[in-house]
Amino acid sequence: MSTHDNYSLFDDVCKFVDEAAKHMDLDPSLVEQIKFCNSIYKFYFPLKNGDGTYETLEGYRVQHSHHKLPVKGGIRYSSLVNEDEVKGLAALMTYKCALVNIPYGGAKGGIKIDPTKYNVDQLERITRRYTSELIKKKFIGPALDVPAPDYGTSSREMAWIVDTYEAFNPDSINAKGCVTGKPLSQHGIDGRTEATGMGVFIGIREAVSVKEDMDELGLTTGISGKSVIIQGLGNVGFHTGKYLQEAGAKVIGIAEWNGGIYDEDGIDVETIKAYQIKNKGFKGYSKGKFIENAGDLLTYQCDILVPAALENQITGQNAEMIKAKIIAEAANGPVTQEAEQILLKKNVLILPDMYLNAGGVTVSYFEWLKNLSRVSFGKLEKRYDMKKYETLLESIENTTGDSFSDDQKHAIAKGASERDLVISGLEETMVTAYHSMNEKRKEKKIKSLRTAGFILALERIAVSYMDLGIFP
Ligand code: GLU
Numbered sequence: 001m002s003t004h005d006n007y008s009l010f011d012d013v014c015k016f017v018d019e020a021a022k023h024m025d026l027d028p029s030l031v032e033q034i035k036f037c038n039s040i041y042k043f044y045f046p047l048k049n050g051d052g053t054y055e056t057l058e059g060y061r062v063q064h065s066h067h068k069l070p071v072k073g074g075i076r077y078s079s080l081v082n083e084d085e086v087k088g089l090a091a092l093m094t095y096k097c098a099l100v101n102i103p104y105g106g107a108k109g110g111i112k113i114d115p116t117k118y119n120v121d122q123l124e125r126i127t128r129r130y131t132s133e134l135i136k137k138k139f140i141g142p143a144l145d146v147p148a149p150d151y152g153t154s155s156r157e158m159a160w161i162v163d164t165y166e167a168f169n170p171d172s173i174n175a176k177g178c179v180t181g182k183p184l185s186q187h188g189i190d191g192r193t194e195a196t197g198m199g200v201f202i203g204i205r206e207a208v209s210v211k212e213d214m215d216e217l218g219l220t221t222g223i224s225g226k227s228v229i230i231q232g233l234g235n236v237g238f239h240t241g242k243y244l245q246e247a248g249a250k251v252i253g254i255a256e257w258n259g260g261i262y263d264e265d266g267i268d269v270e271t272i273k274a275y276q277i278k279n280k281g282f283k284g285y286s287k288g289k290f291i292e293n294a295g296d297l298l299t300y301q302c303d304i305l306v307p308a309a310l311e312n313q314i315t316g317q318n319a320e321m322i323k324a325k326i327i328a329e330a331a332n333g334p335v336t337q338e339a340e341q342i343l344l345k346k347n348v349l350i351l352p353d354m355y356l357n358a359g360g361v362t363v364s365y366f367e368w369l370k371n372l373s374r375v376s377f378g379k380l381e382k383r384y385d386m387k388k389y390e391t392l393l394e395s396i397e398n399t400t401g402d403s404f405s406d407d408q409k410h411a412i413a414k415g416a417s418e419r420d421l422v423i424s425g426l427e428e429t430m431v432t433a434y435h436s437m438n439e440k441r442k443e444k445k446i447k448s449l450r451t452a453g454f455i456l457a458l459e460r461i462a463v464s465y466m467d468l469g470i471f472p
Pocket of ligand 1: 073074148150332345357358361366
């Protein structure tokens, strides 16, 4: 949904970098090197339809930065995919990974198709052909470039990708690590599907826990009681809404491309999702008010606005009308650079995409590590830990004469499962990154958390170049 004809996500990301660089002492040629996309692969390939007709499809894979390898980033299927968008999204992956300290360069891929217009068989053929084009040019591989799901793709496409890659690389022991976000049966990891939404939730929870920041916004601390409007009820929007609701927030509005829903009393996220899947939209839902022009919901009164769809949604045109106190960027690039300037003046706290949706790539990293080590997390130590804690509990019982309930015993003495460890790693990553970003913001006396995030990311990326002696 581009509102400006001349909108460029890549230019916007570069402007954010320039803004951060103003607060640093980096060699301008190094900033230039960091900003460019290192490799851009655009290609066309044919799709043969069942009726004998052919279509030519446009595909991309952009590797933004090779300062760390492999490069990492999702694959998007959307009719809006274009070179500028893929470049911008690839660049965001570089800064995102650097900010949360995940050792990857950034990349992104895409195919310019509306996936809803193709059947499963066609989508499989498109995905396998796209993968073989990447293989031909060495734009995929566990040590080179590792895709993942993004808008319009899911674990299903990732299963086709890994299967195609393995067919071409039968002797590669690390082949499973060529893509993440795979189904569990195909060596995925427990928790990857909900990881981005869970990360968004953890990020919001951290932001609203800082009393002095909430005082400035005129909000109380904590999630409980906060009103939330979400744009996009896909994988990320749905899980974010679900976790926020479970923590006591009230989801009062949800916007989708084919209409929105508003209910001051709160919308049950799981119920509305089930309704949406069945009825292909919110129209006719028994509770709340159907909003024909869903974009209007972005400007409704709420505490937290969660854009979880596409880039370029809050722009110079609607930023002035935004009433939310916090904008939580679950999507990539939903707030333009121009809009951010307006929102900062209005004292809105923006939790930037490069931080807030980093939970996806964080858990992707865990999946990749699992694939390279060929053992699931917790497999070796789970039972050992269980026995150790059982012995400890028993000796406490013997010494005190008191006994623990079965529930207490289970909570303390259960060894960590793969999922427990994934959530623990995700939480550690998101919590640490939030506070280092917020501290940087205060240290530099700037308003924008995004600028602080870019400063931290640039510091890390610059060091990798400087330690090689390439730049002063
Ligand atoms: N597509 C997701 C993102 O934009 C995940 C990328 C990944 O896991 O590599 O962050």
